[in-house]
Amino acid sequence: MRQYRAHDHFLTDRFVSPSLIHMNFFTTSSNGWRLTVSERVLVLLSAFYIAVVLNAVVFVRRAISLEATTSWTNAILVLSTEVLLCYALTVLLLTALSYLGRHVFKLFLVLMVLLSVAASYYMTFFNVVIGYGVVQAVLTTDVDLSKESVGLWFIVYVFILAILPIVWAGFCLTIHSWQKSKKSARLAFTHWFHLRLQSLLTFILAAILFTIAYYLLNQVVPQKRQDQAVVISPATLAAHLYLPSNWVAGLAMSASNSVQGAISNRQLKSPVNSFDYIAPQTLDDVHVVLVIGESARSMNFSLLGYSRPNNDLLNQQKNLVAFKAQSCNTSTKLSLQCMFVRPEAVTEKGMQAPIISEQTVFSVLKSLGFTIDLFAMQSEVWFYNSVNADFYKIREIIAAQSHNIGKAQYDEMLIPELKDSVNKHAKGKHLVILHTKGSHYLYTSRYPRSFARYQPECQGLDSGCSKQEMINSYDNSILYLDYFLSQVYNTVKDKKALVIYVPDHGESIEENNHFHATPKPLAPPEQTSIPLMVWASPGFLSEPSHEKLFARLKSKSHQTASHQQLFDSILGCLNIQSNNGGINPARNLCH
Secondary structure, eight states: OOOOEEOSSSOOSSSSHHHHHHSSSSSEEEEEEEEOHHHHHHHHHHHHIIIIIIIHHHHHHHHHHHHHHHHHHHHHHHHHHHHHHHHHHHHHHHHHHHHHHHHHHHHHHHHHHHHHHHHHHHHHOOOOOHHHHHHHHSSSSSSHHHHGGOOOOHHHHHHIIIIHHHHHHHHHHHOGGGOOOOOHHHHHHHHHHHHHHHHHHHHHHHHHHHHHHHHTTTOOOOOOOOOOOOOOOOOHHHHSSTTTTHHHHHHHHHHHHHHHHHHHHHOOHHHHHHHHBOOOOOGGGGEEEEEEEOOOGGGGGGGGGGGOOOOOOHHHHEEEEEEEEEEEEEHHHHHHHHHHHOGEEEETTTEEEEEEEEEOOHHHHHHHTTTEEEEEOOOOOOHHHHHHOOOEEOOOHHHHSSTTSSSSGGGGHHHHHHHHHHHHHTTOOOEEEEEEOOTTTTTTGGGGGGGOOOSSSSOOOOOOHHHHHHHHHHHHHHHHHHHHHHHHHHHHHHHHHEEEEEEEEEOOOTTTEEEEEGGGGGGGGGGGGEEEEEEHHHHHHHHHHHHHHHHHHTTTTTTOOOOOOGGHHHHHHHTTTTTTSSSSSGGTOOO
């Protein structure tokens, strides 16, 4: 081999074949030995780190779950195929990014490592399944809720597993294929050609391995949950279980749905254009209050059989009907999209967000002459705009009012807003929507200290909370909800009022395994198990037709209700009629 010269910062290749230089791992410089990694090797190493190392705990959990349902031989085969599929897909993704140029590749690689490590933290320590719902929750404008899920150990984890490797790579790694050496034009072109050829071969090999793994994995018979009509292929399941495909797919779906949503929202049909709705004169002086809860699961309500007495005030309420119910999805954004529309307007897309083709029940009420006010302790502005309310306030505006400055932001801030709204629309035919923080994690932050009945509590992510501490804090939040709803009832008890409480989804609470937003086909039952409550004031029931409808509602309290019944039941329980199919009697709880 001919001589070559070493420079201070990188090896300049004058006489050595570019392909040989490209394969080197170690070179010499005036400062001694330096580790140098080629573009191709960097792609392979980065893919291994992201797809294998960061998924290690998830792979172990997957092996244990597979072993419980099949033989060890088959479990090892399935898991090996999933590892290969995950690795090959990551190599494909990184190789494709390398064609965008040095700076773009480095930027995307840094972002991929950071996001993958961040996702790995929640997957490792909280067994969270990263999907579209989780990505939407992270991207939400409600930073106040998102930041409560970030603790000191998260920062330490990201620093050790992401920042340090990135800094090390920046100082110690030199990518041969992008060095600016003083080559002749012919050698420079030859060098570039070798690099592109090797990248292309890497891409082709990864594509072949991916195709083989995809085919083998899909030979496993897809398992269908008994309570779900959606069939998930093993390859699709793997894509949502592991890094980085889970959050990449979530981001892609989020971007796609944002574009499609902006287009489809302008094209949504109103049920009023397809059906006739008739409101009786008995509604002219009625007030309707819709309380949208957050992360409330039915198994933790004593009103529905829970052993702890955390619904003392609700249990004392007359004219209150409570149901065990099922949510239409597992995250706030997805549930708000589907819970107030006709089920026929929802097209399920499996692991993706459903497609909505119609406007909500609020468009019907609006067409019938109802005025609508909305007050929220969250910031789902896209939903508030879709309601087409006459007036609304989000949390930031409510908290900034002079009488609220300095106060803790609990749901009871909504009570004065409700009073003012009812007083301003004293004549009735008025709907007030209250969107609460409810029992969103961090549960301990959802209630004042006077409601900390169950001890010890979970103080945060960094506290290493036990399951019992999580449950204690969660039950305290339900105890506070008990108080909050009683305040709502007291506010309108002298009106002809109907109050409906329905949360967006349930919640998982286990040892280091909680939250929600697991893709619906994979979600455990507690993430879709919710309560549904309807309360009527004495004035509302003084109308014979209303009393009759409420009696029918009460007679069905032993049944399991669902979000899919809300559209028809909200209208039906107000005795609104449709003579051409606008209200489905089978879904009307007051029929």
